[in-house]
Amino acid sequence: MREKKPYFVVTYFTTAEAMATERLCKARGIEGRLISAPRSVTADCGIAWRSLPESKEIIKSALAEANIEVQGFYDLEL
Amino acid sequence: MTGRIYFDNAATSISKPQCVVDAVVYAMQNYGNSGRSACSQSLDASRVIYEAREKIADFFDVGNPRNVVFTSNATESLNIAINGILEKGDHVITTDLEHNSVLRPLYALEQEGVEVSFLHSDSKGSINYDDIKSLIKENTKAIITTHASNLTGNVIDIKCVGEIAHAENILYIVDASQTAGSLPISMRDMNIDILAFTGHKSLLGPQGIGGLCVADGIEIKPLKRGGSGVQSYSKEHPSEMPTRLEAGTLNSHGIAGLSSAISYITDIGIDNIHAKECELVKHFIDGISDIEGITIYGDFTGSHTPIVSVNWKDMESTELSDVLMEEYGIATRPGAHCAPRMHEALGTVEQGVVRFSFGYSNTIDEVDAAIQALKEICG
Numbered sequence: 001m002r003e004k005k006p007y008f009v010v011t012y013f014t015t016a017e018a019m020a021t022e023r024l025c026k027a028r029g030i031e032g033r034l035i036s037a038p039r040s041v042t043a044d045c046g047i048a049w050r051s052l053p054e055s056k057e058i059i060k061s062a063l064a065e066a067n068i069e070v071q072g073f074y075d076l077e078l
Numbered sequence: 079m080t081g082r083i084y085f086d087n088a089a090t091s092i093s094k095p096q097c098v099v100d101a102v103v104y105a106m107q108n109y110g111n112s113g114r115s116a117c118s119q120s121l122d123a124s125r126v127i128y129e130a131r132e133k134i135a136d137f138f139d140v141g142n143p144r145n146v147v148f149t150s151n152a153t154e155s156l157n158i159a160i161n162g163i164l165e166k167g168d169h170v171i172t173t174d175l176e177h178n179s180v181l182r183p184l185y186a187l188e189q190e191g192v193e194v195s196f197l198h199s200d201s202k203g204s205i206n207y208d209d210i211k212s213l214i215k216e217n218t219k220a221i222i223t224t225h226a227s228n229l230t231g232n233v234i235d236i237k238c239v240g241e242i243a244h245a246e247n248i249l250y251i252v253d254a255s256q257t258a259g260s261l262p263i264s265m266r267d268m269n270i271d272i273l274a275f276t277g278h279k280s281l282l283g284p285q286g287i288g289g290l291c292v293a294d295g296i297e298i299k300p301l302k303r304g305g306s307g308v309q310s311y312s313k314e315h316p317s318e319m320p321t322r323l324e325a326g327t328l329n330s331h332g333i334a335g336l337s338s339a340i341s342y343i344t345d346i347g348i349d350n351i352h353a354k355e356c357e358l359v360k361h362f363i364d365g366i367s368d369i370e371g372i373t374i375y376g377d378f379t380g381s382h383t384p385i386v387s388v389n390w391k392d393m394e395s396t397e398l399s400d401v402l403m404e405e406y407g408i409a410t411r412p413g414a415h416c417a418p419r420m421h422e423a424l425g426t427v428e429q430g431v432v433r434f435s436f437g438y439s440n441t442i443d444e445v446d447a448a449i450q451a452l453k454e455i456c457g
Contacts, residue, residue: 001393001455002401036396036412039430043414078397 004077008056010049010063011037011071018047020068021059028062030055041074050078082407083444088228088256088385088435089411090278090285095342098335102284105334112328113307123330130337131320137340138254138273139264140291147290147323148333152255153179155274155290158323159251160184160222162298163272166191168219171210174199174419175227175234180253181419184222193217199423202377203230210242220249220271225257229420229431230376231359231385233261240269249296255279256383259339260355262348271296277332280351280437283339287332290323298323351438355384358436358445362386365449369456375424375431384436390456395430398455402432406451410434 012018018034025032032051037044051059053075063070084092105126110119112127131143140146149155160183164170172180174196184194195213197205210221221243226233236252243250251272254263259280265273273291277283292298303315304325316322343351359378363386366372371391376382389395399412413430414421421427434448 002397002405035400038396039394039413039428043428043430046413078400 006053007050007076007078008053008059009035009038009041009074009076009078010051010059011042011074012046012048013069013071015047017068017070018049020066021049021063024062024066024068025049025051025059028058030059030062032059035078038074038076038078040076041072083440083447084409085434085436085440085444085448086409086411087437087440088279088383088433091280091282091437091439093437093439094282094284094335095339097342098283098339101338102331102335105331109330109334112330114327123328126334126337127328127330130333130340133337133340133344134289134291137344138258138275138291139266140273141266141294144319145292145294147292147320148328149288149290150286150329151278151288152253152274152276153288155276155288156180156251156253157183158290158301159272159274159298160187161301162323163220163249163251164192165219167217169193169195169215169217170220170222171195171197171213171218172222173197173205173224173234174423175203175205175224175229175232176222176417176419177224177228177253177255178416178418179255180222180224196419197223199420201423201425203227203232203375203420203424204377204380205234207235207238207242210239211246214246214248218246218248220251222251222253224253224255225261225263226383226385227376227417227420228256228385229387229415229417229424229433231256231383231387231435232376233257233381233383235381236263236270237268243271244269256385259343259348260352260383261381265291265293272298277336277339281336281339282342282438283336284332287329287336292319292323300325302326346438354438355436356382358440358442359384359386361442362434362436362445362449365446366452369452371456372452375426385433386436387431387433388452389426389429389431390452392429395426395432399432401455402448402451405455406447408448408451
């Protein structure tokens, strides 16, 4: 089994917001990638953004600046 | 790792036949707006669209090609059918196997006074056909079922349901999203009144094109009204099929691709396609069923589409799918699959499932790679 590591995860109400996040993070050089929303935080299907924990604050402020609507922020072991 | 091996064909097939790609490109470079002029570019679009209606009428044994309506996908087709047939005071019977493209339009109509009853699924995703008769009431207007579950791949015996519906004078609406192009469908032989399909799954066509086939004599109230190229001074949208249910510019580019895809499938033979898909499914199940802790969902004793949904112990389906993608380059779909009642019946609301959905272009070697990957991950 894959070893679990800590990540900062962002979930959304729509796929469009997840794609906007990827575009935003790429433009700003913030590392991370899109994943299927983990079942531990939502049973709804959907796409989430996963970054390293140290990017948490920079992502939160970037999302706020860009008016990207977020469902939730999570610190997860994935 | 990017996806080397693609097992999400039940969502959208990739590796489209070259003839489909060529037909779309040719259409984009040469066709005008169908029905809007007698210029050659417009007529060419109209010709390819009519030819596609004829091919689809043959393919699903609809009868009259004028009863083949083009839409953007099965969801649009189902919305047109459901909203155009059911009215306040009507009763409709459907199943736990349905996708949200059936459930959500029905739930919306429930708020407006349409009664909805469900044929329940057992824990293997099967329904009991004997239950249908007990659900029929005086005001039952229609039975709506999928042809196959997008979650388990279990196939519903639509001929059996069609016979029950017609014996009771009830309309039968079939969602063929998961089977069109993979299993033979005859509207007349199976007593289907309305058939909804999409072009981008096992029909191997482009996204954005689907359709609705309607039996003679069935009148569906239009969902959309607008430009039709005919009867321009009338305040009402034309009532004649197929224009009755088509408003606005038709997607002749997508229709050209779909038309070519249907020829491709017809040339290979739908039975040959299904046989190959069954071989992939059997090989996969034989390879993974002895993995300790694996759960395989569905009933494989009867007819089946090329879907195998699994979980391993209590591992999150999203995690298993992510490892398959990132470490093995194998694309699957995890989580909930827009079929909430099916997940409830299977007991997978929380865990979701990892769905492997094969297609005609997949190979035994690719299936072997998935078997090996699962053995390593779950070992």
